[in-house]
Amino acid sequence: MTLRHFLRDDDLSPAEQAEVLDRALALKAAPFSDRCLEGPRTVSILFDKPTLRTQVSFVGAVAGLGGFPMVVDGRLAGVGVRESVADVARIIGPQSAAVVWRTFAQSALEEMAEFAGVPVVNALTDDFHPCQVLADLLTLRELLGDLAGRTLAYVGDGANNMAHSYLLGCATAGMHVRIGTPTSHPPKDEYVARAHELAATAGGSVLVTDDPLGAVHGADVVVTDTWVSMGQEAELAERKGEGSPFTKYAVDEDLMAHAGPDALFLHCLPAYRGYEVSAEVIDGPRSHVWQEAENRMHAQKALLSWLVEQAEAGR
Numbered sequence: 001m002t003l004r005h006f007l008r009d010d011d012l013s014p015a016e017q018a019e020v021l022d023r024a025l026a027l028k029a030a031p032f033s034d035r036c037l038e039g040p041r042t043v044s045i046l047f048d049k050p051t052l053r054t055q056v057s058f059v060g061a062v063a064g065l066g067g068f069p070m071v072v073d074g075r076l077a078g079v080g081v082r083e084s085v086a087d088v089a090r091i092i093g094p095q096s097a098a099v100v101w102r103t104f105a106q107s108a109l110e111e112m113a114e115f116a117g118v119p120v121v122n123a124l125t126d127d128f129h130p131c132q133v134l135a136d137l138l139t140l141r142e143l144l145g146d147l148a149g150r151t152l153a154y155v156g157d158g159a160n161n162m163a164h165s166y167l168l169g170c171a172t173a174g175m176h177v178r179i180g181t182p183t184s185h186p187p188k189d190e191y192v193a194r195a196h197e198l199a200a201t202a203g204g205s206v207l208v209t210d211d212p213l214g215a216v217h218g219a220d221v222v223v224t225d226t227w228v229s230m231g232q233e234a235e236l237a238e239r240k241g242e243g244s245p246f247t248k249y250a251v252d253e254d255l256m257a258h259a260g261p262d263a264l265f266l267h268c269l270p271a272y273r274g275y276e277v278s279a280e281v282i283d284g285p286r287s288h289v290w291q292e293a294e295n296r297m298h299a300q301k302a303l304l305s306w307l308v309e310q311a312e313a314g315r
């Protein structure tokens with residue numbers, strides 16, 4: 001059996017994604033019922049970019065499963081700089097039950113997975129943030145029940161990791177996923193094509209549009225993300241300043257009025273009030289961002305438990 005990783009959202013089939021979400025719901029109800037990392041076994045967690053939620057939630061997830069979370073500052077270690085990604089993988093893999101990595105290039109993460117010999121988890125790359133979307137889907141399972149047939153509209157920077165992960169993750173869940181983004185910042189063609197393929201089998205649909213109202217029209221869920229992702233700090237002025245292409249994609253009460261009557265709001269955080277979202281929306285009654293943030297831990301716990309179980313079954 002091949003070793004399973006979670007490098008992008010579609011690394012889980014629709015049935016597997018549902019299984020992981022079911023496991024997350026069960027673990028949230030009984031937090032210490034799964035001790036698969038007892039020993040404790042180490043999970044190596046590397047960060048090449050800033051973190052708050054991801055570090056806290058992965059440390060909590062690993063500890064909750066009885067394991068030892070070894071957090072490594074990737075910049076201090078110089079992953080891919082001081083030594084190659086392949087060499088780092090061959091050092092930390094044999095000492096770990098799993099490797100979790102936040103970095104820049106998706107190809108570097110793929111290289112880690114090729115050489116680690118244990119499951120590798122994407123804790124955010126430039127292209128994807130699949131653990132966040134898993135937590136979002138968990139939150140929506142709690143708030144809405146069945147995901148299939150529900151409509152999620154992402155409005156904002158369509159070229160970033162969250163947009164790509166919503167495309168693949170929501171299409172896997174059989175949802176209708178809409179991306180409202182300026183034509184200057186479209187999602188990558190290959191990921192849009194893949195989302196269409198997934199939607200065709202799972203029963204959902206995909207729409208990419210530059211019309212924010214069309215994107216959110218009647219939606220069950222509206223989501224957004226920062227206009228300046230980590231690593232894009234040099235573009236801050238053009239992305240957030242006067243003439244920003246994103247201005248008309250800000251999520252405020254006016255835009256929310258075009259969504260469904262009971263539409264929910266989610267945001268991966270950190271949020272920049274007055275830019276991609278108004279304070280009224282994110283701090284208002286439709287917003288479930290704190291539940292969403294807590295669910296990172298429950299979703300990742302279920303994911304790690306599932307991946308470690310798969311790896312053991314394959315030995």
Ligand code: NVA
Binds near residue numbers: 129225226229268
């Ligand atoms: N698109 C954002 C997500 C932060 C969780 C970034 O990459 O910085």
